[in-house]
Amino acid sequence: MSEVNNQRRAFLKTSLGAAAVAIAPGMLLFDMAHGSTEPVSGKVRWGMLIDTNQCKPGCDECVTACNTENGLSGGKLPTDSQWIRKIEIKDISTGRQSSLPMMCQHCEHPPCVDVCPTAASFKRADGIVLVDKHRCIGCRYCMMACPYKARSFVHEPLHDQNPDVPRGKGTVESCTLCVHRIDEGLQPACATSCPNKAILFGDLNDPNSPIAQKLRTVASTQVRADLKLNTGIRYQGL
Amino acid sequence: MRLIALLLLCLCATVVWAGQTTPFKLDIGQGGKCVKDPEWMRKNHMQLLKHQRDEAVRKGARDDKVSLKTCVECHASTKDNSVIARDDSFCVACHRYEAVKLDCFECHSGVRKSYWLKRNAK
Numbered sequence: 001m002s003e004v005n006n007q008r009r010a011f012l013k014t015s016l017g018a019a020a021v022a023i024a025p026g027m028l029l030f031d032m033a034h035g036s037t038e039p040v041s042g043k044v045r046w047g048m049l050i051d052t053n054q055c056k057p058g059c060d061e062c063v064t065a066c067n068t069e070n071g072l073s074g075g076k077l078p079t080d081s082q083w084i085r086k087i088e089i090k091d092i093s094t095g096r097q098s099s100l101p102m103m104c105q106h107c108e109h110p111p112c113v114d115v116c117p118t119a120a121s122f123k124r125a126d127g128i129v130l131v132d133k134h135r136c137i138g139c140r141y142c143m144m145a146c147p148y149k150a151r152s153f154v155h156e157p158l159h160d161q162n163p164d165v166p167r168g169k170g171t172v173e174s175c176t177l178c179v180h181r182i183d184e185g186l187q188p189a190c191a192t193s194c195p196n197k198a199i200l201f202g203d204l205n206d207p208n209s210p211i212a213q214k215l216r217t218v219a220s221t222q223v224r225a226d227l228k229l230n231t232g233i234r235y236q237g238l
Numbered sequence: 239m240r241l242i243a244l245l246l247l248c249l250c251a252t253v254v255w256a257g258q259t260t261p262f263k264l265d266i267g268q269g270g271k272c273v274k275d276p277e278w279m280r281k282n283h284m285q286l287l288k289h290q291r292d293e294a295v296r297k298g299a300r301d302d303k304v305s306l307k308t309c310v311e312c313h314a315s316t317k318d319n320s321v322i323a324r325d326d327s328f329c330v331a332c333h334r335y336e337a338v339k340l341d342c343f344e345c346h347s348g349v350r351k352s353y354w355l356k357r358n359a360k
Contacts, residue, residue, distance in 0.1 A: 040298035124298055132295050133345060161347045163307055163354050168345030183300055 047232035054198035065193030106232035112142035
């Protein structure tokens with residue numbers, strides 16, 4: 001009888017050990033997937049390369065994806081928030097038309113940060129330009145300073161925001177490069193939603209990243225490069 | 239004499255408040271083990287949240303243990319998945335009793351994220 005009990009004990013001990021080994025790596029992965037407790041690294045600079053040859057006129061999948069991800073109404077009134085918009089441009093002398101998405105260009109030297117009186121507008125170490133809404137007083141200087149018209153002001157009280165994207169009346173907001181997704185290791189919503197893969201997202205500082213490799217081989221331009229803001233968003237085929 | 243009685247009554251109220259019970263109806267949601275003990279949290283939770291918000295927003299250091307989202311995840315009511323929906327909701331009941339204005343949820347969602355995702359996936 002006692003022999004049987006001993007066997008039973010030994011079996012239980014081994015299976016418990018095996019279970020612990022099996023669960024431990026899973027728990028580690030779960031912790032890793034939920035964003036780091038360490039501050040973001042200044043060695044990274046997030047950016048995008050937008051291929052205007054692949055961007056189709058009339059298509060607004062990126063705009064819709066942005067609205068859904070960040071809980072924007074998608075309305076077209078002057079008082080509605082818009083973080084990304086589609087633009088159709090035409091060269092008058094040749095008649096060549098192109099289509100492109102325009103949003104916060106995540107400048108290295110952002111004018112919105114320069115003018116902000118409360119330091120609410122700031123650039124994170126990894127190059128993402130954000131508004132700290134805890135500090136924003138809604139003065140809208142940054143909206144006037146931005147050469148890309150990228151920012152919006154929230155005029156009305158909001159309800160039922162995305163738990164990952166807090167937004168509120170009386171503050172200025174703009175494209176965050178989907179910072180909540182980046183911190184989880186995902187790509188911005190517009191980049192993943194583009195049906196023609198026109199938006200390439202990645203680390204501009206990593207020479208081995210697909211975006212840095214492509215930037216080395218194709219001609220790309222910054223919008224209003226004359227302002228020397230060194231934007232993180234670049235366009236190909238303009 | 240009446241003054242002394244009133245003073246005693248006040249002291250009693252403080253003792254009750256310092257203990258585990260609250261002098262008002264409060265829905266603590268799932269509850270469970272908090273990052274600090276409840277007495278400490280009652281007095282200092284705002285310091286923890288303020289520190290965490292600056293670390294997360296400005297430096298990108300997102301510590302899930304002390305994020306507002308995790309607070310809501312545990313303390314949202316099991317009935318309506320919210321910390322602000324009713325008079326006895328976790329945040330509202332206490333803030334109303336103490337007459338302290340609650341600003342967080344003008345921007346932040348007071349709803350449990352898992353529930354929000356499920357509802358918005360439909």
